[in-house]
Amino acid sequence: MGYRVVVAGATGNVGREMLNILAEREFPIDEIAVLASARSQGDMIEFGETGKTLKVQNIEHFDFAGWDMALFAIGSTATKIYAPKAAAAGCTVIDNSSLYRMEPDIPLIVPEVNPEAIDGYKARNIIANPNCSTAQMVVALKPLHDAATIKRVVVSTYQSVSGAGKQGMDELFEQSRNIFVGDPAEPKKFTKQIAFNVIPHIDSFLDDGFTKEEWKMVVETKKIMDPKVKVVATCVRVPVFVGHSEAINIEFENELSAADAQKILREAPGVMLVDKREDGGYVTPIECVGEFATYVSRVRDDPTVDNGLVLWCVSDNLRKGAALNAVQIAELLGRRHLKKA
Structure with missing residues (x-):
């Protein structure tokens, strides 16, 4: 026996990826909308x-009553309207937007890292999916944290344009x-030219100078993994x-050699260690597209x-950073709580 599943935002990049991954992982579905x-x-x-092909329904008129879970990829504005409606109707929402991530009574879940936190979902009947960059980082960090206790993390990201949606991908292409043909390359979606360039600015600026x-x-790292860990980030959009x-x-806090870290990561859930100290002995973004794993290389x-x-x-940000993590949350919810299949 399977579940009655809703995918909201099914025509967008993440929504389509959710459908792909539900199919690939043979998620037990009796009915899907x-x-x-x-x-x-x-x-x-x-x-x-x-x-199979599915007909898209208008979310404005959809009745969530009787549906088991809804995977949302519709942005914060629409989520604010429809997630409470779905939750109130008894349909558990797994939300990919940033709207609910830091709400204290809403679990923020990466299944390989903090699966037990999902037990608090009944407070609001909503579960939050973390930011794409956070998700892959904590998958890599958690087994190392368990082994030697992380005090501080300094991270620089190199984030693809698909993180900005279809408009971002179209802008890089155009x-x-x-x-190449000598026409102007004026920015529209991004603040500066993204082709053949990098932009040290993602999302809005805050008063302290961070974005x-x-x-x-x-x-999010503190909420998912450990509030005592200090984190500082520089997030960069790349072409x-x-x-x-x-x-x-x-x-x-404690000693952990690179060799020991490699052994730990080799066995860690969700991690694929590719770390040969030779030309090409590491993974780049183009090689991770379509893959489930978070790849770790160059441990030193x-x-x-x-x-x-x-x-x-x-990692593939449309997968582990969004759609895959949401489906993994759905699988976890089924195993621990709904238990239909």
């Missing part, structure tokens, strides 16, 4: 590679094409279509601090 805004009503969308994206990485990368410096000792390590972390 796909929702979007009024302008997409009646469109047909493929359900992964199952051969600017690249325009530059909201950087703030998210700090507070890559899919796949976020991170250079992470870690300071531990940091000689500038006591008990320090440095590593490189890469």
Whole structure:
């Protein structure tokens, strides 16, 4: 026996990826509904590679009563309207927006890191999915934290344009094409030209000079993993279509060698260690596209601090950073609480 599942925002990048992953992982589904805004009503969308096509329904008129869970990828504004309606109707919401992440009575879940936190979902019947950059980082950090207790993390991200949605991907493509043919490459979605460039600015600026994206990485890591860990981030948009990368410096309370860290990461859930100290012996964003794992490479000792390590972390941001994590939360919810299948 399976579940009655809703995917809201099914026509967007993350929503489509949710459908792909539900199909790939053979999530037990008795019935599925796909929702979007009024302008997409009646469109047909493929359900992964199952051969099935689904008709898009208007979220404004959808009745969530009788549905088990809803995976939301509709942005904070729409989520604020429809998530409480779904939750009140008895449909558990797994939300990909930032709206509820820091609410104290809403669990923020990465299943490999804090699965037990899902037990608090009944307070609001809503579960939050973390920021894409946070999700992959904590998957890599948690087994190391368990082994030697992390004191401080300094992370620089190299985030793909798909993190800014279809508009971001279109802008990179159009600017690249325009530059090759000698046409202007004016920015529209981003604050500066993204083609053949990097932009040290994601989301809005805060009063302290950090951006909201950087703030998210700090507070979400503390909520998911450990409030005592100190985190500082610099988030950079790079001209890559899919796949976020991170250079992470870690300071531990206890000694942990690079060799021991490699052994731990080799066995860690959700992590794939690819760390050959030779040309090409590491993973880049283009190689992680379509993959489930969070890849870790270039693990080495940091000689500038006591008990320090440095590593490189890469993941498909549309998957582990969004859709895959949401589906994993749905699987966890089923195992621990709904138990239909």
